[in-house]
Amino acid sequence: MDFTFSEEQQAAAEAARGVFADVAPDAVPSPALTTGAVADTFDRALWARLADADLLSLLSAEEYGGAGLDAVALCLVLRESAKVLARVPLLENSAAMAAVQAYGGPELRAELLERAGRGEVALTVAASGRTGHDPAELAVTARQEDGEGADWILDGVQTAVAWAYDADYVLVPAHTATDRTVLALVPRVHEGVASAEQFSTSGERLGELRLESARIAARDVIDVEGAWEWLRDLLTTGTCALALGLGERVLRMSSEYTSKREQFGFPVATFQAVAVQAADRYIDLRAMEVTLWQAAWRIASGAPGTLPVAGDVAVAKIWASEGVRRVVQTAQHLHGGFGADVDYPLHRYHAWAKHLELSLGPAAAHEEALGDLLAAHPLG
Numbered sequence: 001m002d003f004t005f006s007e008e009q010q011a012a013a014e015a016a017r018g019v020f021a022d023v024a025p026d027a028v029p030s031p032a033l034t035t036g037a038v039a040d041t042f043d044r045a046l047w048a049r050l051a052d053a054d055l056l057s058l059l060s061a062e063e064y065g066g067a068g069l070d071a072v073a074l075c076l077v078l079r080e081s082a083k084v085l086a087r088v089p090l091l092e093n094s095a096a097m098a099a100v101q102a103y104g105g106p107e108l109r110a111e112l113l114e115r116a117g118r119g120e121v122a123l124t125v126a127a128s129g130r131t132g133h134d135p136a137e138l139a140v141t142a143r144q145e146d147g148e149g150a151d152w153i154l155d156g157v158q159t160a161v162a163w164a165y166d167a168d169y170v171l172v173p174a175h176t177a178t179d180r181t182v183l184a185l186v187p188r189v190h191e192g193v194a195s196a197e198q199f200s201t202s203g204e205r206l207g208e209l210r211l212e213s214a215r216i217a218a219r220d221v222i223d224v225e226g227a228w229e230w231l232r233d234l235l236t237t238g239t240c241a242l243a244l245g246l247g248e249r250v251l252r253m254s255s256e257y258t259s260k261r262e263q264f265g266f267p268v269a270t271f272q273a274v275a276v277q278a279a280d281r282y283i284d285l286r287a288m289e290v291t292l293w294q295a296a297w298r299i300a301s302g303a304p305g306t307l308p309v310a311g312d313v314a315v316a317k318i319w320a321s322e323g324v325r326r327v328v329q330t331a332q333h334l335h336g337g338f339g340a341d342v343d344y345p346l347h348r349y350h351a352w353a354k355h356l357e358l359s360l361g362p363a364a365a366h367e368e369a370l371g372d373l374l375a376a377h378p379l380g
Contacts, residue, residue, distance in 0.1 A: 003293075005076065008069055013076040015053050019046070023084040030342045031203025031351050038203035041166045043087045047119055050088065057117030059098045064113035070300035071234060075241035075292060082245030085345075085352055087204065089124050089163040091238040095231055096123035096171045099183060103227040107219050108185070112169075124167035126158035126209055127235055127360060137181040137228055140211055142174035142221070149218045154184055154192075154211045164188070164195050164207025172209070173228045183222040183231065190214060201354045233313045234299055236360040240292045240320035243356045247285050247327040250349050254278060254331045257338070274334060281330050284323035291316040311373045314366040320356070321363040328353040 005013070023046060028038040050056050058074055060066025067073075074094055081090055097116050101109055115121050130139040140156030154174055161170060170186045186193060192214030195207040255278065258269035268274050295316040298309040305312065328350045332339040339346045361369075 005072065008067070009073045009076055012055070012058060012067070012069060012073045013080060016055060016077040016080040019049050019053050019055065020080050020084045020086060023086055025085040025345045025348055028087065028203070030348065031201065032342050032347060034203050036197075037199060037205035039087065042089060042122075042163060046086060047088050047122070050090065051117070051119030054117075056090075056093065056119050057097075057113075059094055060101060060113050060117050064101070064109065065117050066113070071237060071296045072293065072300050075238060075296045078238050078241040079245035079248075082242040082352075082356075083249040085202075085246075085348060089122055089167060091235065091242065092124040092162055092167070093122055095234045095238060096125050096169075098234060099171065099222070099227060099231040100185070102230065103183070103222045103224040105219055105222075108222075112185075121168040122163070122166060123169050123171060124161060124163045125231065125235060126161045126164075126170050126172045127232065128158060128160040130157050130159055132160055132358070133365070136232070137173040137175050140172055140174035142176050142182050142184060144176075144218070144221075151218060152182070152184060152216045152221045154186070154214045154216060156211055158209040158211075159206075160198055160200075161195075161207045161209045162200075162204070164209055165197075165205055170209060171231070172211070173231075180223065180225070181228045183227055184216045185220040185222075186211070186214060186216060202348075202352045204355075229310070230299075232360070233295075233309055236313050236317050237292065237295045237299060239356055239359050240288065240295065240316045243320040243324040243353070244285065244288045244292055246349055246353055246356065247281075247288065247324045250327050250331045250346070250353075251278070251281055251285060253346060253349075254281075254334050258334055268334075277330050277334065281327045284319075284326055288316075288319045288323045291319045306379055307373050307377050311370060311377075314370040314373070317360065317366045318363045318370070321358075321366070324353045325357050 031038055055077055057066035058069050061068050078091055097113055100112055116123055127136050129136040139158050140154055142152050142154050144150055144152050168188055172184045172186050173181055174184055175181055192212050194210045198206040198208055200206055258274055259267050261268050295312040298312045335346055
């Protein structure tokens with residue numbers, strides 16, 4: 001078997017490294033010193049550079065101006081973005097575009113994909129449900145008025161919507177009276193749509209999205225079985241890629257610091273206790289990496305497996321959530337008091353890591369989901 005990335009995937013990662021090379025993780029105020037949001041909007045200048053490098057249209061087909069690449073390529077780019085704490089809705093925008101391309105109607109694809117790929121509009125996804133713990137698709141109800149092609153009416157609340165105040169459209173999962181799940185593309189400014197401010201541990205502004213008899217045209221609603229599950233798996237896998245990139249950068253920061261910091265006349269990196277802790281975290285990162293690529297490959301290839309793709313995604317998120325938490329905690333310990341210095345970026349990575357750990361469900365939630373899958377699909 002050949003486990004190397006394709007030339008196209010490697011080129012996407014190289015382009016991402018070029019775009020993110022001059023991004024400073026401390027370009028906005030520290031979340032530790034800010035009571036509200038660290039900034040009014042995401043990094044628009046970086047967003048424009050991503051568009052110019054064709055990294056916003058990575059998953060779009062050539063007919064929509066894209067590169068036609070897959071989930072593996074997206075995860076390679078996301079991995080690079082997390083190393084510098086890039087403040088852009090790259091994951092949400094890319095995943096929403098991919099869902100529209102895979103399941104949306106021709107009119108919606110033609111209207112949206114090229115504009116989103118050029119960075120003219122930004123998309124996000126409401127994936128946290130009403131409380132952050134319940135299934136997102138159950139937080140909003142959707143009913144279609146009588147008649148073919150009639151409008152849909154949405155009611156409900158979605159919490160912790162990333163970039164809710166910045167994105168032009170929010171892709172909202174909702175359930176019908178017949179227990180189907182649909183995806184509705186909801187404009188940020190629209191009758192019956194309101195948002196309330198919330199804030200992440202990273203200091204970014206989230207939104208509680210409130211829908212009260214919001215009327216959405218039929219062409220903007222994806223009513224295809226499996227669309228939401230596929231989108232959720234892609235979002236979760238992308239979150240794992242962000243956790244991996246962040247963890248790799250934090251471990252490198254720890255290595256650089258402990259190699260310079262001396263105690264009793266020796267670099268603390270030479271102490272056995274320090275080396276053992278760093279080695280344990282390196283093992284965490286390699287486990288995070290291998291489970292990430294397994295999940296991304298299953299999504300990209302559609303290859304069958306003993307378990308549905310959701311099983312591989314659950315394993316990846318379990319490792320990502322637990323691993324990134326251990327990596328940043330060990331880094332704080334190895335840095336000593338310097339790790340808490342707000343003039344040093346490590347505390348920012350810690351705050352982002354906590355957000356990623358809980359996004360799309362903590363490890364315990366995915367352990368429960370994996371248990372259900374194992375019960376339904378006996379490995380014997």
